Amino acid sequence: MSTLQERLRQVMAGPPKISQAALARACGIKPPSVNDWISGKTKTIEGQNLLRAAEFLKVTPMWLATGKGAMRKAGPAVAPVSNAAMLGPISVWDDDTPLDDDEVYVPFLKEVELSAGSGRTVIEKSSSRKLRFGKQTLRNQGVQFDQAVCVTVHGNSMEPVLPDGSTVGVDKSSTAVKDGKMYAIDHGGELRVKTLYRMPGGGLRFRSFNQDEHPDEEYTAQQLAESGISVLGKVFWYSVLL
Known part of the structure; x- marks a missing residue:
């Protein structure tokens, strides 16, 4: 190699x-x-x-x-640069950690099983896990404090940019899809992070950075509704655990 x-x-x-x-x-x-x-x-x-x-x-x-996979792809040559900014490693704080005057807590979203063994999940805010952000950091990204949440990325579909275990910040007020930007998605109770593209008739194309193992997924407007897929918000920040 x-x-x-x-x-x-x-x-x-x-x-x-x-x-x-x-x-x-x-x-x-x-x-x-x-x-x-x-x-x-x-x-x-x-x-x-x-x-x-x-x-x-x-x-x-x-x-x-x-060095793996195709050097160049047909169509868009590469996954476009997102508006998200990498701010480096982060630390998780609990309820007993006092905030500084210029900081706010941002909660995590999590998948919660509806009933034992059902396999069905819903996405809810964690009651304990949270990050603290500087207020100026959020202002610089145009994010209102009460509209910010965090999501943990699972799996290798967004590697090498977002390895398994990475954390992203999501602006819940920004759900209108702009082609080539990263969004957090509620896929029938499953949390996903993908680059999105609009399709004719209200459909969406989901794109992963690791396209060799995770090819594009396309959904019509009807399929989005039937599958319980909704856009939770645009990714404005991310951190990679090294």
Whole structure:
């Protein structure tokens, strides 16, 4: 399997040839960081940098991160960069942790089984698990304090951007789908995080970052209603557990 260094050199050799400075500008980082990728000093690219680099280089995030799967996809070349911002590792706090003046608690959503053995679940707020956010962080994202919730990502469908166990912040007031943005979804009581695209007639296309193992899912408006699928809100923040 190729290394990150080899994959970058392959695609940047062109045509067209891509400079380290151009890639750094596209990712919003300093050129020495890109040089670390090219030289092999840094072995992996993660999070927002991975998405931006893949979009700029017109390759798939999975191929760029791991060398697995197709280098390029038919149709949209890569999963687009979401409006979500990565703010780094986070800590979970309990009810006894006092808030600072510039902080608020944001609750988690969880799947709750309706009755023993039924297999049916509903999505509810956790009564104890929560994160604390700076009020200014939420303001900067245009999120009202009482409309923010957190969701834990399960499985590998959103890797390598959102590995299993990642946490995302969701703005419940933003449910109108904009193509290529990430949303939290209630799929008949199951919590899911996907990139969404609108389809004619009110349908939706669900897209995963790991498209080799999780191909697109398409639902008509009728199927959305019959399957109990609803958009909970747009992802505005995420954190990856390292």
